[in-house]
Amino acid sequence: xxxxxxxxxxxxxxxxxxxxxxxxxxxxxxxxxxxxxxxxxxxxxxxxxxxxxxxxxxxxxxxxxxxxxxxxxxxxxxxxxxxxxxxxxxxxxxxxxxxxxxxxxxxxxxxxxxxxxxxxxxxxxxxxxxxxxxxxxxxxxxxxxxxxxxxxxxxxxxxxxxxxxxxxxxxxxxxxxxxxxxxxxxxxxxxxxxxxxxxxxxxxxxxxxxxxxxxxxxxxxxxxxxxxxxxxxxxxxxxxxxxxxxxxxxxxxxxxxxxxxxxxxxxxxxxxxxxxxxxxxxxxxxxxxxxxxxxxxxxxxxxxxxxxxxxxxxxxxxxxxxxxxxxxxxxxxxxxxxxxxxxxxxxxxxxxxxxxxxxxxxxxxxxxxxxxxxxxxxxxxxxxxxxxxxxxxxxxxxxxxxxxxxxxxxxxxxxxxxxxxxxxxxxxxxxxxxxxxxxxxxxxxxxxxxxxxxxxxxxxxxxxxxxxxxxxxxxxxxxxxxxxxxxxxxxxxxxxxxxxxxxxxxxxxxxxxxxxxxxxxxxxxxxxxxxxxxxxxxxxxxxxxxxxxxxxxxxxxxx
Numbered sequence: 001x002x003x004x005x006x007x008x009x010x011x012x013x014x015x016x017x018x019x020x021x022x023x024x025x026x027x028x029x030x031x032x033x034x035x036x037x038x039x040x041x042x043x044x045x046x047x048x049x050x051x052x053x054x055x056x057x058x059x060x061x062x063x064x065x066x067x068x069x070x071x072x073x074x075x076x077x078x079x080x081x082x083x084x085x086x087x088x089x090x091x092x093x094x095x096x097x098x099x100x101x102x103x104x105x106x107x108x109x110x111x112x113x114x115x116x117x118x119x120x121x122x123x124x125x126x127x128x129x130x131x132x133x134x135x136x137x138x139x140x141x142x143x144x145x146x147x148x149x150x151x152x153x154x155x156x157x158x159x160x161x162x163x164x165x166x167x168x169x170x171x172x173x174x175x176x177x178x179x180x181x182x183x184x185x186x187x188x189x190x191x192x193x194x195x196x197x198x199x200x201x202x203x204x205x206x207x208x209x210x211x212x213x214x215x216x217x218x219x220x221x222x223x224x225x226x227x228x229x230x231x232x233x234x235x236x237x238x239x240x241x242x243x244x245x246x247x248x249x250x251x252x253x254x255x256x257x258x259x260x261x262x263x264x265x266x267x268x269x270x271x272x273x274x275x276x277x278x279x280x281x282x283x284x285x286x287x288x289x290x291x292x293x294x295x296x297x298x299x300x301x302x303x304x305x306x307x308x309x310x311x312x313x314x315x316x317x318x319x320x321x322x323x324x325x326x327x328x329x330x331x332x333x334x335x336x337x338x339x340x341x342x343x344x345x346x347x348x349x350x351x352x353x354x355x356x357x358x359x360x361x362x363x364x365x366x367x368x369x370x371x372x373x374x375x376x377x378x379x380x381x382x383x384x385x386x387x388x389x390x391x392x393x394x395x396x397x398x399x400x401x402x403x404x405x406x407x408x409x410x411x412x413x414x415x416x417x418x419x420x421x422x423x424x425x426x427x428x429x430x431x432x433x434x435x436x437x438x439x440x441x442x443x444x445x446x447x448x449x450x451x452x453x454x455x456x457x458x459x460x461x462x463x464x465x466x467x468x469x470x471x472x473x474x475x476x477x478x479x480x481x482x483x484x485x486x487x488x489x490x491x492x493x494x495x496x497x498x499x500x501x502x503x504x505x506x507x508x509x510x511x512x513x514x515x516x517x518x519x520x521x522x523x524x525x526x527x528x529x530x531x532x533x534x535x536x537x538x539x540x541x542x543x544x545x546x547x548x549x550x551x552x553x554x555x556x557x558x559x
Contacts, residue, residue: 010027010031010079010080010555011027011079011553011554011555012024012025012026012035012075012076012079012553012554013025013026013551013552013553014072014551014552014553014554015056015442015443015444015551016440016441016442016443016547016549016550016551017058017440017442017443017493017523018440018493018495018523018524018525018526019063019440019525019526020060020061020062020063020526021058021059021060021061021493021523022058022059022061022068022071023056023057023058023059023442023443023490023491024056024057024058024059024075025055025056025443026055026056026057026079027055028055029054029055029128029140029168031055031079031080032052032053032054032055032056032057033052033126033128034079034080034081035057035075035078035079035081036050036052036057037081038078038079038081039057039075039078042078044066044071044074044075045065045066046061046062046065046066046071047059047060047061047066047071048060048061048062049275049277050277051129051131051277051491051514051515052128052129052204052491053129053131053488053489053490053491053515054128054129054138054167054168054169054488054489054490055488055490056488056490056491058490058491058493059071059075060493072552072554075554076554076555088126088127088203088205088206088207089206089207090124090206090207090208090209091201091202091206091207091208091209092208092209092210092211093163093172093187093189093208093209093210093211094187094188094189094211094213095120095121095163095185095186095187095210095211095212095213096185096186096187096213096214097113097117097120097184097185097212097213097214098185098186099162099163099164099182099183099184099185099186100183101151101164101182101183101184102116102183102184102185104182105146105148105165105182105184108148108182109145109146109148111145116146116184117184117212119142119143119145119146120142120143120146120170120184120210121209121210121211121212122143123141123142123143123209124141124207124208124209125139125140125141125142125170125207125208125209125210126139126140126141126205126206126207126208127139127202127203127204127205127206127207127208128140128169128204129204129515130200130202130203130204130277130278130279130280130514131280131489131491131513131514131515132280132489132513132514132515133173133174133175133177133192133280133393133394133513134174134175134192134199134200134279134280134281134394134396135174135175135191135192135199135200135201135202135279135280136171136172136173136174136191136280137171137172137191137200137202137203137204137208137280138169138171138489139169139170139171139202139208140168140169142165142168142169142170144168146165147165147167147168148165148166148167148182149166149167149486150166150167150180150181150182150486150517151180151181151182153180154178154179154180155178155179155180156178157176157177157178158173158176158177158178158179158181158183159173159176159186160173160174160175160176161173161186161187161188161189161190161191162179162181162183162185162186163183163184163185163186163187163210164179164181164182164183164184165181165182165184166180166181166182167486167488170210172187172189172191172202173191174190174191174192174200175192175395185210189201192279194384194385194396198279199279199385200278200279200280203278203279204278253320253321254321254380254408254409254411255319255320255321255322255323255375255377255408255409256320256321256406256407256408256409257317257318257319257320257323257375257406257407257409258317258318258320258404258405258406259315259316259317259401259402259403259404259405259406259407260316260317260318260359260403261314261315261316261361261403262314262315262400262401262402262403263312263313263314263315263364264310264311264312264314265311265400266308266309266310266311266315266400266401267308267309267389267390267392267397267400267401267469268306268307268308268309268379268381268388268389268390268397268398268401269284269285269286269287269292269306269307269308269309269372269388269389269390270285270286270292270304270305270306270307270387270388270389271285271286271289271292271303271304271387271389272284272285272286272387272389272510273285273385273386273387273389273391273396274386276385276386277491277514279385280514281385281391281394281396281514282391282394282494282511282512282513282514283494283510284387284389284390284391284394284396284397284510284511285387285389285510286307286309286372286389286510286533287309287370287469287509287510287530287533287534288329288370288372288530288533288534289529289530290425290530291328291329291370291371291372291424291425291530291534292307292309292328292329292372292374294326294328294349294372294419294422294424295307295326295327295328295329295372295373295374296326296374297419297422298326298328298349298350298351298374298418298419298420298421298422299324299325299326299351299374299375299376299418300324300351300376300412300416300417300418300419301374301376301377301378301412301416305374305378306378306379306381306388306389307372307373307374307375307378307379308372308373308374308379308401309370309371309372310332310362310370310371310372310373311369311370312330312364312365312369312536313330313332313362313363313364313365313371314362314363314364315361315362315373315401316359316360316361316362317359317360318357318358318359318360319354319355319356319357319358319359319360320356320357320406321356321409322353322354322355322356323353323354323375323376323377323409324351324352324353324354324375324376324418325346325351325352325353325354325360325373325374325375325376326349326350326351326352326373326374327346327348327349327362327371327372327373327374328348328349328371328372328374328422328424329368329370329371329372329428329534330365330367330368330369330370330371330428330534331348331365331366331367331368331371331428332348332362332363332364332365332371333345333362333363334346334348334360334361334362334363335360335361335363336352336354336358336359336360337358337359338355338357338358338359339355339356339357339358346360349421349422349423349424350420350421350422351376351418351419351420365428366430367427367428367429367430367536368428368429368534368536369533369534369535369536370533370534375409376409376412376416376418377409377410377411377412378409378410379407379408379409379410380407380408380409380410381398381407382398384396384397384398391511392468392469392470392511393469393470393511393512393513394511425530426530426531428534429531429534429535429536429539430536430539431536431537431538431539432538432539432540433539433540434460434539434540434541434542435531435535435539435540435541435542436541436542436543436544437524437525437528437531437532437541437542437543437544438524438525438527438528438543438544438546439497439522439523439524439525439543439544439545439546440522440523440525440545440546440547441453441521441522441545441547441548441549442520442522442523442549442550442551443520443551444487444519444520444521445521445522445549446482446483446549446551447481447482447483447487447519447521448479448480448481448482448499448519448521449480449481449482451480452479452480452481452482452503453521453549455477455479456479456505456521456522456543457543457544457545459476459477459542460476460540460541460542461474461475461476461505461540461541461542461543462474462475462476462538462540463535463536463537463538463539463540463541464537465537467537468509468511469509469510469511470508470509470511470512470513471498471506471507471508471509471512472506472507472509472532472535472541473504473506474504474505474506474507474541475504476504476505478502478503478504479499479503479504479505479521480503481499481503481519483519486517487517487518487519488517489515489516489517490515490516491514491515492508492512492513492514492515492516492520493508493512493523494508494509494510494512494529495507495508495523495524495525495526495528495529495532496508496512496516496520496523496524497520497521497522497523497524497543498516498518498519498520498521499518499519499520499521500518501518505521507524507532507541509532509533510533522543522545525546
């Protein structure tokens, strides 16, 4: 008589993220990918995007099209389907097994370096999901004997093409940057190439094998990283600037602005890249989307037209030709000096006409952080993956505007309507002030001691100067965890408040990583995301919970 087969755990833990977004936690990677397969094969109306992780699926949905209770029921009916056998294309990655951690990995798993290489090359891997960085694929299906923890102290710089191990996954770093995986080798195969379609070499569902270059000849490929000694900039994700540098424009030519001075990087931003999670790319876009839209309405542009996001003022330009300008966001004093030397102060949150030769200067704001400069017609800058936004973490998008750049302005479409005046959505915060942000507790609130959760909500967190478009680094009384385990990589959203090992929270902004490995204690409500993007260093933040943390386990359908 055969022993009974243990029942598969098909239950799903529903964790709150915020309105219109939930995190589904499953038993393991197989169950997660099985549910993902089922959701893709049987689309549920109202779901906007699904971002997989090691044991989770982040589901963003439209509450106006599907209620949360209806969504839960539909998801439960699809669980337990089982992961389908991948028949995706096979990609072979040549590897030189010369990684800095190769000997340490051999020691951790109790075998020789030769055996580690043999086991790593004998397996066929599945691209389970992407994240961390554009083109970074989490490869599952390797020999379980090679499962090793991340390094206790991450490296500040890992070279592009480094092959690493972490837990049950293998992966290849697509670009140079910090990382904590155990490095066992290198490849010259480019994981991400903005001029390739798709840009990410490895897509979910593909199969991967590693080949030891020591025992096989090098195969030439059109997608190689630069050889040792070449400038690494050729392998970064930032494309060449499409703008003119220092070239004149004759009379009657296309209008343009000539950048004269820049205090901090002035970035082109629109509403971001939607639906690129499959390539490991988050949305990015303007940190204060409402101010971007207001600037475009005033200038007579479509809401998603690219404008310049200017941090803390200090930006000036000369107008070449005629144009219509609008400045919104952090209130700056904007002065205009015409060719006759006459000086005026341009009103904020209003459209104003510019003549050829006008000198325009934006002073530092007294409140807020980011101002938005829009020109009627929009700037003529190259779109990357459907957006002209510059993602500072992923290094995708146009280069920042620099002194000497001459940036052409597109012709406004016929029938464009210019708004006469726009009111800001909120009062801009100042250094020294305390800003209150509404939050939804979760999805990992229960990873912290109850006292830490209370401290998170009661104290005022200082915004440090180390903040950026990636996130606001906060300082206060450290938050202590109750669960000190390693969190499997899972998706994060704009507004997630992640707590690293030092207990000091980071509030993710527009350029946040798609996935993360630290617990998220809460998420800023969508109606306060723009406000968060305007909080300057020196201000303080107090978080107000909109509800108590509650998770829900729903039984899956047994198959």
